[in-house]
Amino acid sequence: MVVRTYPEFSTHYPLLLKTFMQRPVRLYPDHIGLVYRNHISAEYQRFTWRQWYARTCRLANALARLGVHAGKPEAPGDRIGTMALNTHRHMELYYAVPCSGAMLHCINVRLAEEHVVYTITHAEDKVLFFDDVLLPMVESVYDRIKDTVQAFVYMSDQPGLPETVIEPLYAYEELIAAEPSDFDWPYLHEDTYATLCYTTATTGQPKGAMFTHRALYLQTLHLTALANFNNDPQTERLGENDVPMITTPMFHIHAWSQPFAYVFRAAKIVLPGTFTVEGFCDLVQTEKVTHAAVVPTILALLLESDEIDRYDLSSLVSLGVGGGALPLGLKEKIEKRIPNMRAASGYGMTETAPVSVTAFVKKHMHDWPVEKLDQVRVKTGLPVPGLEVEVLDGDGVPVPRDNKTIGEIVVRGPWVMEKYFKDPRKTAEVWYGDWFHTGDLATVDDEQFLTIVDRMSDVIRSGSEMVPTVLLENLAAMADFVLEATVVGVPDPVWGEKAMAVVKLVAGSDKGPHDLIAFLKAEGVEKGKITKWMLPKLVAIVDEIPKTSVGKFSKRLIRNRLDKFLAKAVEV
C-alpha cells in the first residue's frame, strides 16, 4: 500500500521568510506595522500590516511581470539590486524578492563607485530599485551597469519620473499600483538563496556572501532564544509591544537581520530613511521607540549633538551596539545622556549573517551590582545559542581561557555563509579545517566570554610582540576627554611597527597626548589590562577620524594618508 505522507508539510516543512511575513498580517491586520519618516522632508507615512502586505504582494506580481525568475537550491534566482535607505519600500523588497524566490542584493551605497559597479556587475543584477536621493549615483555609474541591468525602478515619495538618461525606468508606485493585491507565495525549498551581501572590501574587491531562507530563519529563531536565556535584568525580551527603529543601514548585511526578526514578532517598525541625529530624536519621541541598534561611531555622533537634550527620549531602553567594540567609556557617556537607556555589545561579520557573539549576563550574575555587570556587558560576549564558536591558536588548538592568549575566532553553524558568490578561491581562504575563519582576534576568559582585541590585518607587530589595537582603543575611549580613538601601526626601523593613537577629543577639551598616555598607564598598565610595551609611541589629536562605508574607523584610510597624520603626531 502506497500512502502519501506529506513530508513537505511535516518533516521537511520549509523554513521560509514568508512565515515571518504572514504572521503580523494574520494576527494584527489593522495595527500600524511600519512608520517611515523621510529624513529630508521630515514627513511621516504609516502603514497597517494589511497595507504593507498588500503592497508587498503587488510588488511580487510586478517582479513576475518584469520576468524575474525564482531559484532553487544551488541555482540562485535572479538577483534584484537595491540602492535604498531604510524605507517602507525597502521593507517591501526585503520580503517580495526572496519570498518569490529571487535573491535580494542590497547594494552598499557608501562604497566607492568602482565597488558599487563591481558588485552590480558581479551579481548580474537583473533589476535595480533605487531611491530618488540616489539618482545622481545611479546616473554616474549608468554607463558601466546598463549592459547588466535590464530594468530600473525609481522609488520616491513624489509621483512621476525624473528627467534622466536611465532606461527602461519605472516609477515604483505606478508599477505596483497596476498589480493585484494578493500573491500566491510559493513553498520554496528552504535552501533557496534569499540574499546576497557583499563585504565592504577593506582589502581587494568586495566578496558576495550568500544566505538561504533557512539560514536567515534560523538566525532569527536562535536570537529569540538568546533573548530568553540572557539574564540581564536590563535586557527587554523581544516582545510584540517593543517599538524598534532600524537605524542600521538596510544596505549593510540586511541591517543585522532586524527586518526579519521584527516582522516575525509583529512589532511596530520605525524607519528613519538614513540616520540623522534630528531624525533619530524626532522618531524616538513621536513613535515612542524602545530599541535601536547602531555602530559605535553613531553613539559618538549622538554624544556630540546638543539636539538629544531637546527631545523626550525616555522611551528608549535599549541600544544594541555592533560593527565595532563598545568601549565602556562610550557606554557610560551615552547612558548618562539618555538615562533610561542601556547599551550592550554584539559582534558579527557579513559572512555570519551577521550576529554570532553578543553581550550576555550569565545566570549567577543577574544580581551583580551595576558596575560589575557593566564590565560583563562590554565584553564581546558569548556565542549565540546554536552556533559553535572557538578561538584557535596558530596550531588550530583552542586558546587557554586565561583572558590573555590571543587566537583567531572561528565559527560554524546554521547561519554561517557556505560560500561566496562565484568565488571559490576566496571561499577556500576562509573555509578550511572544518571552520569558517573570521580573521578576528580575541581572548577567552574563564567564563567563556570572548573579547575581540583586533583584526588579524590590523594587529601591530612590534618586535616579537603583538599590540592588540582594539584593546587600546577601548581603554582610550574610557577617558572623559576622549570622544573617539583608534590605533594604527606605523613603520619603525627598530621594532618593525609601533603604535600610533589617533584621537578626537570631546568638544572644548584642553587635554593632549601626554594626558592620554597618563590615562592609559593609570587605567591600563597599572590595572594589568595591558603591558607597558603596548603603549602607543605616537599620539595624533585630530578633528575627524576617517570612517569606512559602515561607520567603522578606517585604518586603511589613515595608512593611505599616513604623512598627514604623522605630521600631527607627538612622540610620547
Add this chain to the structure above:
Amino acid sequence: MVVRTYPEFSTHYPLLLKTFMQRPVRLYPDHIGLVYRNHISAEYQRFTWRQWYARTCRLANALARLGVHAGKPEAPGDRIGTMALNTHRHMELYYAVPCSGAMLHCINVRLAEEHVVYTITHAEDKVLFFDDVLLPMVESVYDRIKDTVQAFVYMSDQPGLPETVIEPLYAYEELIAAEPSDFDWPYLHEDTYATLCYTTATTGQPKGAMFTHRALYLQTLHLTALANFNNDPQTERLGENDVPMITTPMFHIHAWSQPFAYVFRAAKIVLPGTFTVEGFCDLVQTEKVTHAAVVPTILALLLESDEIDRYDLSSLVSLGVGGGALPLGLKEKIEKRIPNMRAASGYGMTETAPVSVTAFVKKHMHDWPVEKLDQVRVKTGLPVPGLEVEVLDGDGVPVPRDNKTIGEIVVRGPWVMEKYFKDPRKTAEVWYGDWFHTGDLATVDDEQFLTIVDRMSDVIRSGSEMVPTVLLENLAAMADFVLEATVVGVPDPVWGEKAMAVVKLVAGSDKGPHDLIAFLKAEGVEKGKITKWMLPKLVAIVDEIPKTSVGKFSKRLIRNRLDKFLAKAVEV
C-alpha cells in the same frame, strides 16, 4: 578549481538535540542541573551539569557496547524502550539514546498490559530500561516480550539486582560506571529519528508517532519565540533562572518536550519521580520551583488536598495546563489556593509533538483588566508561531470567525508527525488534502483564537444538533460546588443521543443535579454561551470520574459501564 564548502557546517548544519545537551555543560559545568527526589523514600539526589553530562556519555558508551545501532533518514536506528518515571536516569536516556542515533521509545506504563506488550513488540525494542518500581509489570509481560527485547536494564537508587526471571539483566549504575565519561557525539543527519511515541489508544491499538531531531529542535525554538511574543504580563520568559519541575510523565509524548527546552536553556530541572501532592509541594518548597505543567485532573488533586496549605509554594508563578481544556472555574480555584501562581492553557496531541496551540495575550490586550484577560487565557489559544493551523468545515473550507461554527482542527508545520511507525493505513486516515487532521473540534473567534469544543468521537449528536461536550464541561467547572465534570452521550430513542453530566462535587458540598442545571442556565444559556437544547438531560453525582492513562476523563470507561452511571443519574 574545486573547493570544499563545508555545507555540513553551514547551509546544512544539522539541527540536533546534542546542541541542547552541550550548552549547559559548556556554560555552567559546576551549577546544579538536575534535582531528583525519589517519591517513595523522599530522598534527594543532585547533579551538576558536568556530572549529568558525564553520566550521559557513559550511557552512550554502554549503548554502543550493547550493540545499539544508529539510524539515518528513513531508516530508524534501534529502538530503546524505557519504562520509567521522571528521574535523572530517564533524562540521561532522553539524550544518550537519540544523540547517539538510536530512537527513544518511552513506554506509557499506565496503558493496559496488552497495549504495553503491543507497543514494545511493534516498536521491536532492542533494549528495555525500567525503574525498580516497575519490576512487577515487566515480570508480568516478560513472556510476551522476551523474544523481542535483547537486553534489560534495571534502574534503581539501590545497588544490586533483584531476584527475577528476567534476563539478560544489567544494573544501570554498574553498566555505566564501567564506561568512559566522554563520548564523541556524531553529527547525525537532522532527519534522523529521535523518538517514537505511541498514542494512548482510546480506540484501537496505539499508533507510533515518529519524530526527528529536526522536528524536536524546531518545536523548542519556536516555543522560545512564543515566550517572547506573548504579551501576557504574568507570563515569565523562559529564562535560565527559572526552576521548572517536570510533572508531566516523561513516558507521555516526551513530557510535552520540556526535557528538550529546559536543558537548552540550562535551567535547574526538578524531577519528582511520579506526581504526588506531597512530593510536588516538598519540591516546590525545597527547590523554589517556579514553573510546572500539569493536566487539569492534577489541578483537581491539588485542590482536594489540605497538604498544599502546609507548604511554602510562593515561588511557583506559572502552571501550564494541557492534555485537556482549562475551565475558568478550575483556574480561579487553584489561583486562590496558590496566590502567586497563574494557570494558562495549551493544546496539542501526540502527533504534534505535542504543543501546537497555546494561551496567548495579543499586543493590544496587555493592559486589560485581569478578569478580561483571564477570559483570554482559558481559550485554547493561538497557533504556536511557525505552525499553520486551520479549523475546517466538512467541505475543507475554514469556518467563519464567529466563535460559533464548529470545524475540525488541521495542522501542518515543522514538528507535525509525518507518519506512524509501520502503519501506512493509519497514516492515510490522518494525513490527506495537505493537512494533518487532529480529530478535535473547535470554533474560531474574530481575534483568531481557537476554542476546542470536543473530540470528533465524543461530540453528542442529539436530533440534528451537535452538543459540544468540552464546552459544557468547562462551564460546569465554573460552579463553586463542582470539582470535576464530564459530559457523555447516552442512547435516546427520540434524539439518538442525549447528554449526561457526570460530576464530582467539592468536598462537603450539599448541592445536587438541579443546582448544576440552574447554574448552566444562568451562566451558559442566559449569557449566550450555550443554547437551551445543549443542557444535559441527566446528571450523575459520583465519587470518582474514571481517568485515562494520562489523566484525562475517560468517556470510554463511562460508556463501558454505562448502567452503573445511569443508575446514579437523575433526570433534570
